[in-house]
Amino acid sequence: MxxxxxxxxxxxxxxxxxxxxxxxxxxxxxxxxxxxxxxxxxxxxxxxxxxxxxxxxxxxxxxxxxxxxxxxxxxxxxxxxxxxxxxxxxxxxxxxxxxxTPDGTDDTLIRAVLSLAPKYRAVILLHYYEGYKAREIAELLHMRTNTVVSQLARAREQLGLMLKEWYYDEPV
Known part of the structure; x- marks a missing residue:
């Protein structure tokens, strides 16, 4: 190929x-x-x-x-x-x-990712859905690798807060 x-x-x-x-x-x-x-x-x-x-x-x-x-x-x-x-x-x-999405599929994660700010949504989609590494995302988005790593961390933190009850089955 x-x-x-x-x-x-x-x-x-x-x-x-x-x-x-x-x-x-x-x-x-x-x-x-x-x-x-x-x-x-x-x-x-x-x-x-x-x-x-x-x-x-x-x-x-x-x-x-x-x-x-x-x-x-x-x-x-x-x-x-x-x-x-x-x-x-x-x-x-x-x-x-x-x-x-197939019937019966829980769409909570998709809704959470789509609710992120565009800059966080982009790095999450490229990293988790497309499989790019931080260095590759930095090249794609024309930014520094450290910026991508920081945005990934902030996006994960926001997703963690949004999905805490859903993921861990705990009340917030």
Whole structure:
């Protein structure tokens, strides 16, 4: 897989179909969790792949997955910053996301993660849902590794407080 990616980087060609097959599901999951709306996430992933294709291809400076993830995060950030998004009803978006979870699944954790501030939500999603290390998250988000580690710690602390009763079955 890496050989194909490096060969494509050397040729300057970007195999959009292969990239969509390999990374589409992971990007859709990330964008859905980042934006809280499945339909909006589908649009974001489509735009991310379009931007990758329009860029002329992958240069090989990082892994292809990292490159596409960075593009998808930038698309999500631009969606969240748009004036029309600020006027949306977030409860309806959350219900759309939770409708995709299997019946009987406890959605407390998802709700808690989505209620975090965007900077904390981003590092939690990239670390726990996408499996990136702090150093990789720092590269993706263009910040220092120590900042990522601090944000992860603060996010875990906030989640711990929100989920204390749920996780430990103790009254707060």
């Amino acid at each position: 890496q050989e194909i990616t490096m060969a494509a980087a050397q040729d300057g060609a970007f195999d959009l179909d292969r990239a969509m097959d390999e990374h589409g599901t992971a990007l859709l999951r990330l964008c859905t969790l980042y934006l809280g709306d499945r339909a909006l996430a589908e649009d974001a992933v489509q735009e991310a792949f379009f931007r990758a294709w329009r860029a002329g291809g992958f240069r090989g400076e990082a892994s292809e997955k990292t490159w596409l993830t960075r593009i998808a995060i930038n698309v999500c950030k631009s969606y969240l910053a748009a004036p029309w998004h600020k006027r949306r009803v977030d409860a309806a978006a959350l219900d759309t996301l939770l409708a995709d």
